[in-house]
Amino acid sequence: MVTLDSFLSRGEAVSALICDVRSGRVSHAMALTGMAGVGKRTLARLLACAFLCTGQGEKPCLACRGCRRALNGTHPDLLTPSAGEKERSIKVDHLREIIHALSMHAVEGGNRVVLLENAQRMTPQAQNALLKSLEEPDADTRFILTASGDTGLLPTVRSRCRVVRVPAWPREDIQKELMARGADAAQARELSVLCGGSLGMALSMREDASFLQVRTLCESTFFSLRSARDVPGASARLRDKREDAAEILSVVEQRVREYLLFAMGAGPQPLPSGETGCHESWLHASPRALENVLSAVIECGRYRASNVSWQAIAEKLLYIISEEIILWQP
Ligand SMILES: [Zn+2]
Numbered sequence: 198m199v200t201l202d203s204f205l206s207r208g209e210a211v212s213a214l215i216c217d218v219r220s221g222r223v224s225h226a227m228a229l230t231g232m233a234g235v236g237k238r239t240l241a242r243l244l245a246c247a248f249l250c251t252g253q254g255e256k257p258c259l260a261c262r263g264c265r266r267a268l269n270g271t272h273p274d275l276l277t278p279s280a281g282e283k284e285r286s287i288k289v290d291h292l293r294e295i296i297h298a299l300s301m302h303a304v305e306g307g308n309r310v311v312l313l314e315n316a317q318r319m320t321p322q323a324q325n326a327l328l329k330s331l332e333e334p335d336a337d338t339r340f341i342l343t344a345s346g347d348t349g350l351l352p353t354v355r356s357r358c359r360v361v362r363v364p365a366w367p368r369e370d371i372q373k374e375l376m377a378r379g380a381d382a383a384q385a386r387e388l389s390v391l392c393g394g395s396l397g398m399a400l401s402m403r404e405d406a407s408f409l410q411v412r413t414l415c416e417s418t419f420f421s422l423r424s425a426r427d428v429p430g431a432s433a434r435l436r437d438k439r440e441d442a443a444e445i446l447s448v449v450e451q452r453v454r455e456y457l458l459f460a461m462g463a464g465p466q467p468l469p470s471g472e473t474g475c476h477e478s479w480l481h482a483s484p485r486a487l488e489n490v491l492s493a494v495i496e497c498g499r500y501r502a503s504n505v506s507w508q509a510i511a512e513k514l515l516y517i518i519s520e521e522i523i524l525w526q527p
Contacts, residue, residue, distance in 0.1 A: 201243045201257065204236070208364045211240070218247050219256060224359045226331055226340035228316065228350065231363035234395025237343040238314055240363060242268065245275055248308045248339050263307075273304035276311045280318075287319040289326050299330050299338065309338045316342040317349025324351045331357040365394020375399060387412075390468050393451060411441050415448045418515070421475055425519040432512045439507040446501070449514075450494045456480065457487040478525040486521040493517040 201219075205212045217223045227244070229237040243257060246267045252258030259268070266272035276298055280291040295311055303309040311330075313319070319327070331340060331354065342358060344350055350358075366374075368389040374396055375385040380403060391412065392399035402408045418431040438445060456479045458464025469476040479487075497510045 198259075199236075199239055199243075200259065201240075201247065204240055204243070206370075207236075207366075208362075210361045211363055214359070214361050215244075218244055223339070225334040225338065226342070226358040228342040228344060228355065228358040228360045229363050230344050230360060232365065232393075232395060233345050234392070234397025234399075235363045235365055236396060237345075237363050241312060241314065241341045241343045244341055245310045245312050245339075248310050249275060251307070267310075274307065274309040276309065278313060285318065287313075287315070287323050289320070289323045292319075292323055292326055296326060296330065299335075303337055307337065311338065311340045313340070313342045315345065316354075317344040319349075321351060324354050328353055328357070366396045368394075371396050371399050375403065378403075386468070390455075391448075391451070407441070408444065411444050412448055414438065414441075415445055415452070419449050419518055420452065420479065422515060422519045422522070423475060423524050425516060428512065428515045428519055431515050432508065435511040435515075436508050438511075442501055442507050442510075443498075445511075446494060446498050450491065450498075453487060453491045453494060456482065457484060457491055460484040460487055475522070475524065477527070478522050481525040482522050486523075489521050490518055 201215055205215060214223070214227065229241055231237055246257035246259060246264045249263040249267045249272055250256040250258055250261055251263040252261035257264045257267075259265075263272065267275050270277070276295045278287050278291040279294060280287040284291075298309075299311070313327075316324075327340075330338075334340070340358070342350070342354075371389040371392060371394075372382075372385040375388060376382065378400070380388065384403070388399045388402055392402060414434065418434055422428065422431060435445070452467070455464060455467040459466050459480070460482060461484050466480065467476075482490075493514055497514050500510050501507070
């Protein structure tokens with residue numbers, strides 16, 4: 198089970214926040230940022246529990262009535278917007294109940310938590326409606342925001358929050374977590390590389406058998422080219438995969454980005470993701486060559502939206518890769 202302690206190893210900013218919450222030194226508003234799947238929502242829920250916990254000892258105990266109701270979302274002093282998961286934006290209307298509740302005392306007389314997940318989806322009007330509460334907080338109310346990416350929150354809102362970036366999960370932690378959920382070692386290792394530090398992504402990729410097929414296909418086509426002579430064969434294998442085009446391009450893009458970051462000295466060495474690929478050639482490619490390939494992949498995404506045939510798009514990309522990624526000979 199994931200607890201607040203599980204987050205103590207997730208970088209200084211996160212562990213400092215947890216210590217401050219536990220010792221009561223925390224500011225009244227905090228914003229957890231970071232990419233999707235790194236655990237912002239889980240951390241936010243656990244912090245909410247810590248504020249609403251009525252148990253003895255270290256908070257949250259996750260066993261008392263306060264914790265249990267905070268976890269299942271039925272605590273009367275845990276305020277969340279009424280916008281559904283699927284709604285694209287959180288509007289002022291969705292915040293009315295919260296703003297009304299904030300004008301009154303906490304129902305149970307203890308702490309009160311306003312939990313705003315995906316706060317980047319709040320319209321500017323909704324954010325402005327919140328500002329007054331953020332500017333003049335009452336002593337027992339805490340605001341916990343989560344936001345994907347670094348944009349989306351108004352500077353006026355950000356400046357009133359303690360902004361804590363939740364870093365990507367370390368690969369080893371993702372592997373451990375996947376294996377605890379039944380993945381074998383090889384699969385756990387592969388997914389931990391592909392998911393880019395997002396446990397959520399790793400879990401959903403694991404459930405998706407077609408994703409793994411797409412991965413294998415990319416490996417045996419785009420990443421196995423030894424020369425332009427291999428292009429027609431690879432192109433033929435991609436011919437019927439028009440329906441998977443978006444996923445294929447996203448897998449290729451992510452993998453190329455990994456090699457590029459490594460070539461620029463800005464990322465860890467990518468692991469080989471299959472037996473067949475020309476991994477060494479990619480590892481020895483220059484940043485310039487990898488940038489050219491990356492631009493080509495992104496351009497393919499744009500063509501896909503037009504009427505150009507998938508096969509033509511795939512073949513063009515294959516040729517560019519065969520020109521840029523020179524077969525490496527030790
Ligand atoms: Zn508790």
